[in-house]
Amino acid sequence: MVAASPTLAKPADARASLFEGWRALADNYVARRIGKAVLTIWAVATMTFFLVRLMPGNPVEQFIGQLIAQYQLPYAEARDQAASLFAIDLDQPVYLQYFSFLGKLAQGDLGTSIKSQGVKVTSIIVAFLPWTLFCVGISLFISFGLGIILGALMAYWRGSVLDYSLTTFGSLLHSIPNYLIAMILIIFLGVRWELLPVVKMRGSMSPGIQPGFTLVFVLDVLFHAALPILTYVVTTVGTWMLTMKASTTATLEEDYVNFARAKGLTDGRIRTAYVGRNAILPLFTQLTLSIGFVFGGSVLIESIFVYRGIGTILVSAVSGRDYPVMQGCFLITTASVVFANLLADLLYGYVDPRVRVGQ
Amino acid sequence: MTATSEPPRNAVPDPGERGVFAPPSSFRMPWGQATDARIDASTLPDDIVLSVRDLTVAYRVRRGTVKAVRRISFDLRRGETLALIGESGSGKTTVALALVRLLVRAARITDGSVVYRRGARAVDVLRLGAAGLRHYRWNECAMVFQSALNALNPVIRVRDQFLDVAKAHGMTDRRAAEARALELLRLVQLDADRVAGSYPHELSGGMRQRVLIAMGLLLDPQVIILDEPTTALDILTQRTVIDLLRRLKGERQFALVLVSHDLALAAELADQVATVYAGRIVECGTVADMFYNPHHPYTLGLLNAVPTLSGDFRALDSVRGQPPDLIDLPPGCAFRPRCPFGTDECEATDPEVATVDPARSGVAGAGGHVVACLHADAVAKTFDRHASAARK
Ligand SMILES: Nc1ncnc2c1ncn2[C@@H]1O[C@H](COP(=O)(O)OP(=O)(O)O)[C@@H](O)[C@H]1O
Ligand code: SF4
Ligand SMILES: [Mg+2]
Numbered sequence: 001m002v003a004a005s006p007t008l009a010k011p012a013d014a015r016a017s018l019f020e021g022w023r024a025l026a027d028n029y030v031a032r033r034i035g036k037a038v039l040t041i042w043a044v045a046t047m048t049f050f051l052v053r054l055m056p057g058n059p060v061e062q063f064i065g066q067l068i069a070q071y072q073l074p075y076a077e078a079r080d081q082a083a084s085l086f087a088i089d090l091d092q093p094v095y096l097q098y099f100s101f102l103g104k105l106a107q108g109d110l111g112t113s114i115k116s117q118g119v120k121v122t123s124i125i126v127a128f129l130p131w132t133l134f135c136v137g138i139s140l141f142i143s144f145g146l147g148i149i150l151g152a153l154m155a156y157w158r159g160s161v162l163d164y165s166l167t168t169f170g171s172l173l174h175s176i177p178n179y180l181i182a183m184i185l186i187i188f189l190g191v192r193w194e195l196l197p198v199v200k201m202r203g204s205m206s207p208g209i210q211p212g213f214t215l216v217f218v219l220d221v222l223f224h225a226a227l228p229i230l231t232y233v234v235t236t237v238g239t240w241m242l243t244m245k246a247s248t249t250a251t252l253e254e255d256y257v258n259f260a261r262a263k264g265l266t267d268g269r270i271r272t273a274y275v276g277r278n279a280i281l282p283l284f285t286q287l288t289l290s291i292g293f294v295f296g297g298s299v300l301i302e303s304i305f306v307y308r309g310i311g312t313i314l315v316s317a318v319s320g321r322d323y324p325v326m327q328g329c330f331l332i333t334t335a336s337v338v339f340a341n342l343l344a345d346l347l348y349g350y351v352d353p354r355v356r357v358g359q
Numbered sequence: 360m361t362a363t364s365e366p367p368r369n370a371v372p373d374p375g376e377r378g379v380f381a382p383p384s385s386f387r388m389p390w391g392q393a394t395d396a397r398i399d400a401s402t403l404p405d406d407i408v409l410s411v412r413d414l415t416v417a418y419r420v421r422r423g424t425v426k427a428v429r430r431i432s433f434d435l436r437r438g439e440t441l442a443l444i445g446e447s448g449s450g451k452t453t454v455a456l457a458l459v460r461l462l463v464r465a466a467r468i469t470d471g472s473v474v475y476r477r478g479a480r481a482v483d484v485l486r487l488g489a490a491g492l493r494h495y496r497w498n499e500c501a502m503v504f505q506s507a508l509n510a511l512n513p514v515i516r517v518r519d520q521f522l523d524v525a526k527a528h529g530m531t532d533r534r535a536a537e538a539r540a541l542e543l544l545r546l547v548q549l550d551a552d553r554v555a556g557s558y559p560h561e562l563s564g565g566m567r568q569r570v571l572i573a574m575g576l577l578l579d580p581q582v583i584i585l586d587e588p589t590t591a592l593d594i595l596t597q598r599t600v601i602d603l604l605r606r607l608k609g610e611r612q613f614a615l616v617l618v619s620h621d622l623a624l625a626a627e628l629a630d631q632v633a634t635v636y637a638g639r640i641v642e643c644g645t646v647a648d649m650f651y652n653p654h655h656p657y658t659l660g661l662l663n664a665v666p667t668l669s670g671d672f673r674a675l676d677s678v679r680g681q682p683p684d685l686i687d688l689p690p691g692c693a694f695r696p697r698c699p700f701g702t703d704e705c706e707a708t709d710p711e712v713a714t715v716d717p718a719r720s721g722v723a724g725a726g727g728h729v730v731a732c733l734h735a736d737a738v739a740k741t742f743d744r745h746a747s748a749a750r751k
Contacts, residue, residue, distance in 0.1 A: 262497065
């Protein structure tokens with residue numbers, strides 16, 4: 001054994017160092033976490049791919065049938081057309097199709113729409129996503145900001161009228177689905193009391209408005225986004241508020257907060273760096289996830305207000321069986337949520353030093 | 360003469376010169392509370408930095424009123440250490456918190472006064488307004504909480520927590536404040552640079568306790584209050600902290616109020632020891648008084664609870680039974696249900712704090728030896744007998 005070891009040492013070392021390198025990579029939290037995110041997106045992409053192609057009555061076959069029935073195309077021609085629309089070569093074995101799909105996906109090619117023939121799915125998404133990002137992004141910003149301020153106030157003034165009314169209000173709003181709020185807003189603000197021109201407010205912008213960084217355009221966009229934003233804020237602010245209240249209430253009881261008072265720190269400093277900073281930590285992960293969901297938009301809110309965002313696209317894709325577009329929407333949503341999650345995990349260490357990872 | 364028979368030193372507003380505390384005497388907080396609570400210092404003996412009279416604190420709870428602190432009076436002499444010793448729940452922490460006005464909302468200081476003095480000027484702490492109070496805390500009187508392990512903000516580095524304190528009290532020179540923080544961390548035998556750059560969770564319990572002690576010294580307060588400074592620590596770390604405190608006491612001039620359930624700790628660090636039972640000081644004297652000439656059965660019991668090498672005082676009972684319900688106190692002496700010396704008389708009268716040796720000061724903490732027991736002499740004689748028996 002002892003005599004043999006020098007000769008064996010070399011290859012064993014090489015293999016060991018390779019293994020060590022792999023281990024180091026696997027032990028590296030960031031690398032592991034990114035790997036996991038990529039893996040998740042890959043899994044979702046794979047699932048959508050096989051769902052679309054391998055299920056009985058799969059959309060490609062259905063589409064071919066539809067083309068034959070509608071345009072009396074011969075089977076081969078219909079098949080070619082379908083193949084080009086789905087950006088797949090139907091003559092290839094499935095695994096090759098799959099690899100070519102992945103290759104195109106990696107280049108950001110999601111195929112072409114069936115409904116609006118020849119239009120690339122990516123360009124549809126690029127055209128509609130900004131509206132959703134704008135509308136839901138602003139809503140999230142307002143909702144989160146308002147929620148933490150009100151939540152903190154409720155915690156500081158526990159037992160006050162403000163606390164009681166906001167708690168009741170918050171839990172009520174929290175339990176009403178957003179499409180109901182949207183309809184209530186339309187019915188009361190628009191129809192009953194005629195406070196808002198809801199019909200004019202439909203869509204993402206008024207016809208004839210020239211897009212650009214002009215005041216008219218920005219105001220018009222805000223005018224059209226107002227109701228979706230209001231609905232979104234009203235339905236989500238309660239959750240932020242109540243979470244922040246609970247978190248602040250707990251933080252106020254912490255010894256380090258009381259001790260900060262013993263140290264004669266100013267109230268302002270205690271409220272921000274000692275109470276606020278610590279109370280907001282539990283909301284951080286939730287916030288990043290919500291940012292991820294911004295990309296998905298809200299199907300119901302957008303369709304009720306006829307807001308031209310990603311949600312509206314998804315609805316029309318579903319009703320029109322526009323599989324490539326559906327596939328694209330799902331992928332975008334998945335990817336953004338997964339990346340938001342990744343971001344949350346990677347950034348959490350910076351906001352809470354206690355979970356800061358080594359290496 | 361008894362400690363409580365002294366005339367209460369109540370506020371005598373003096374509109375003349377400005378007080379110790381920054382705001383001018385005419386300054387009023389928006390909510391109308393006077394920030395100037397300065398009183399005439401001439402009634403206080405020169406060497407007293409903190410004078411507590413008849414301090415009474417109650418917690419309102421659903422079941423009634425918890426009489427946590429009942430007419431506690433003591434003086435703290437400059438540079439000396441007074442230990443408040445008692446079982447858990449006897450009201451020590453409540454006293455300490457009242458001294459810096461950090462009691463929870465459910466608590467009320469229903470009576471008494473706390474006078475703090477620096478040089479020729481004195482203030483009534485209980486009447487301080489928000490600004491004056493903020494200045495008093497930490498600058499004049501630094502209180503380190505019982506739960507020292509959780510007393511530091513988890514998301515801020517130790518260095519910045521020092522700077523927070525410095526900034527709050529007007530030390531605008533960041534560089535100087537930081538240098539002083541590092542110097543103090545070295546003084547408490549920590550690896551200053553490393554600790555300053557650390558977050559609290561990266562430090563052990565003993566290190567955190569030492570960080571707090573260093574922080575307490577940052578503004579050179581005249582009074583430091585330490586609530587159970589060693590309780591959460593393992594036995595070796597306790598030793599380090601005790602040795603450190605003893606050294607600091609010699610090197611720095613601060614008066615220390617040491618709160619503990621551990622009489623042995625008092626023996627090591629204190630000049631004066633007060634035993635606290637059911638919210639009252641039942642006996643107070645020098646370390647020698649308390650260990651060699653105790654006059655209260657409760658002190659005796661605690662002494663017996665102190666492990667001694669020879670196993671002395673075995674014959675005396677240690678403190679048996681449960682502390683009383685502070686909402687519904689027994690009539691007369693609160694110690695009666697547990698007292699081996701108790702008589703019917705004890706149930707009728709709640710004994711006042713009285714001096715043991717009329718030749719000495721009658722005030723707790725100021726060098727006197729006082730006790731609140733109807734049969735103090737009998738208690739002292741019994742102790743003597745057992746002590747001399749044990750010596751043989
Ligand atoms: N926040 C509170 N609310 C109600 N009662 C309290 C509170 N804090 C302490 N007490 C009561 O006051 C008494 C004294 O407590 P404390 O001062 O913490 O004693 P010690 O520090 O000697 O252990 C106890 O009986 C305790 O139950
Ligand atoms: S007064 Fe009576 S009951 Fe109270 S401690 Fe003295 S002897 Fe015991
Ligand atoms: Mg305590």
